[in-house]
Amino acid sequence: MNAAKNKFLECKIFTSLTEERSRIRKYGKGTIIHFQGEEYHSLLVVVEGLVSAEIHDPQGKKIKLETFSPVSPIAPGILFATDNTLPVTITAESDVKILSVSKQDILTILQKDTACLEGYLSLTGDKIVLLAEKIRLFKFNSIQQKIAGYLLNLSKKKGSNHVRLPYTREFLADLFGVARPSLSRELSRLADAKILDIKNKDITILKKRALNYILEGKFGTLYDYDNG
Amino acid sequence: MNAAKNKFLECKIFTSLTEERSRIRKYGKGTIIHFQGEEYHSLLVVVEGLVSAEIHDPQGKKIKLETFSPVSPIAPGILFATDNTLPVTITAESDVKILSVSKQDILTILQKDTACLEGYLSLTGDKIVLLAEKIRLFKFNSIQQKIAGYLLNLSKKKGSNHVRLPYTREFLADLFGVARPSLSRELSRLADAKILDIKNKDITILKKRALNYILEGKFGTLYDYDNG
DNA sequence: CTCAAACGGTAACCTTTGTTACATAAATAT
């Protein structure tokens, strides 16, 4: 999702490309950068702003699969797939700058330098891990479990029981792949059960233990736990 | 899923490896070849038999993501992921022979030959396409839509309205990621509506048009269609 | 051929999530 250390993104042959003005294109907030179903011929790379990848269905429902912040390559795997039709829609969540690198240029880089090659392979491998994790989440986790997992993770990163949601409820619902009122309902239930204290985007975890139990599927629908 | 033409699998450097006896290991039907959650260090390749990849959850529910028939590499992407923990369990569906190739050997091959490199990248890219498609299927398609899609596809391949299911109901339910009785119920409903004629594993599509409508989500729960 | 094990259909019931509609609150532009 975010830009982690990667041998491909750091290799000189690639970084030098990111400085070529001619390769960069700007998109305004809300613009669609690449439509689901269209062929994907050149690697797009987010160099400024925030970009998301969503699966849309004909009825207009959608699932946000990923958000990309600089410097992140978009769909490095699909570029080389037998069917190189993009399975997601790429949207600018803010004003963004996108770098474009042809498939052939990528191949040339990969062939030249083993570190680059390993780096690129780990980029595509990480996508597979991410998608597999999404499937696990979608099929095996209830909405409450998704909330629990998400909040516990945020809280751990921040080292505090109080977190501020970086997204709107609607954005979050798309990220979880659920309906917005359903997310609202489950959040309210957790608040009713005094597990969470919710004030707009500010959420305090009141009973971390309970939240962990929920995440692990140790509760049914009732919350008969102690404090903690 | 099946072994399609691929530049990596066909390149000589790789095919010569498949002849080295010492690299091959046998597994009996039902054996687990690699556990979900364990690190994946060498590329495994199915050279004989049938192998499946499933996501398991702690409660024992499972989703079959893929089946591999010879010659198919298993998880070529994860091999190079930052977190190279396998997100799926690899199971022998029959007696199988598995070839093992070290990560380093793969890198060497890819560096030597552009065709191999492109081939390997398309293998991993195709996995991403497959997983994205699974997500779409899981989130946006009802059980009836999955059945419709599956049968129409089988029927198209065979060029006949009569198909024979290659799997048991249980296997199919896992493939669809649904409960077995749920799949049974929906199959029965389609039979009740005279859209399908079902006799064990032999299914005849009686109303292809209706099935297409279902697939496209043009029906609610009632089937008020014409013939065809 | 026989028998046990695996497979499959079904019904009643439960749980989760989605849908729709509406009122309120918050954010943003003018």
Added chain:
DNA sequence: ATATTTATGTAACAAAGGTTACCGTTTGAG
């Protein structure tokens, strides 16, 4: 500040799918 849009909570209801339990059928080993 005020207006307008966007975001959010909520409730009543619907729908889809899961669970469990049971029994009949098919299959395949011996």
